[in-house]
Amino acid sequence: MGTAVAAKGLQGVVAANSGICWIDGEAGVLAYRGIDIHELADKSTFEETAFLLWFGKLPSRRELDEFRQHLTQARSLDPKMIDLLRSFPRGATPMEVLRTAVSALSFYDPDENANDHDANVRKSFRLTSQIAMIVAAYDRLRKNKLPVEPDSSLSHAANFLWMLNGEKPSATATRSLDVALILHADHELNASTFAARVIAATLSDVHSAMTGAIGALKGPLHGGANEAVMRMLFAIDKEGADPIQYVKRKLDAKEKISGFGHRVYRTEDPRATHLRKMSEELGRASGNLKWFEMSRAIEKYILAEKKLNANVDFYSASTYTTLGIDLDLFTPLFAVSRIAGWAAHVIEQLDDNRLIRPRADYVGPEYPVKYIPLESR
DSSP, rough: SSSSOOOOOGOOOOOOOOOEEEEEEEOOOEEEEEEEEHHHHOOOOHHHHHHHHHHHHHHOHHHHHHHHHHHTOOOOOOOHHHHHHHEEEEEOOHHHHHHHHHHHGGOOOOTOOOOOOOOOOHHHHHHHHHHHHHHHHHHHHHHTTTOOOTTTTSHHHHHHHHHSSSSSOOOHHHHHHHHHHHHOOOSSSSSHHHHHHHHHTTTHHHHHHHHHHHHHSSSSSTTHHHHHHHHHHHHHHHHHHHOOOHHHHHHHHHHTTBOOOOOOOOOOHHHHHHHHHHHHHHHHTTTOOOHHHHHHHHHHHHHHOOOOOHHHHHHHHHHHHHHHOOOOGGHHHHHHHHHHHHHHHHHHOOOOOOOOOOOOOOOSSSSOOOOOGGGGG
């Protein structure tokens, strides 16, 4: 009955004005606050990138030092949060745990009842540090290991690896994760970011917005594709199969190959460019190029046969595996990075807020439908 034509999945619909992230899907461009992702990946750090996303400019040295100090000081979890992590069922997935734990964090946040700009920035510092701590701590607890205390001398990326493994990471591992965090930090109005903005727009709290974002990220159509990529590589390795023949069989059976194509990009996903390089560098550094070489062979075949480019998920799979990160931590690690973008968008939304309330194009029975009394049905 509506006059407008609904865009399925809101494809192409502009839903907000934002100064945070710009994407040109035709040209394969991704930029944070106007700075090309290639420059940030080559020259920046996660901390500097998060500052850029939150405050709209690159920090001075003093500002960056203060920003790092705030993040370091926020590396703290109430002991009751550790007890909560211990209480979860053994079969709980890390994403379920992260979703529930982030919601519970609000109980222990000193700005719990404040929703002004400065309070939301303070919450963003805490959440950025705490999400990384929760992912690392829960992984250790489920393996019957004690959580590792954070190291204030380490960067955000290095501290995460330290708390996860209990070993100081190499410079190569630290830089690889740092770049991965930069690449995943924001991506305009993706499903989880849009969910966060919708929740924030109701004047709910930041923790609710982040919990909703994590719930959206948990879905395999958003955050879980790199897990599917790695399961495929594991299956190929277990069979001892030729990667190209394995993929060809899947395609002949009309099965989808994860990690290729993108809703926005018509060229190579610019994030994949760096993750491909990191996957190879990490493989060489570890003396195990198997996952990279399998990935590269599949990528070339899919591009030649299907004209589909690798997306951000394809090489993040082999990169994270080579870093020693468990498969079911891939999506939580996405959240460790994307919290920077979620926070930027929630702050931006609340600084100039309007309730997000779209309409639907009604396709039900033609009005008016007569009501039939119960005895006549």
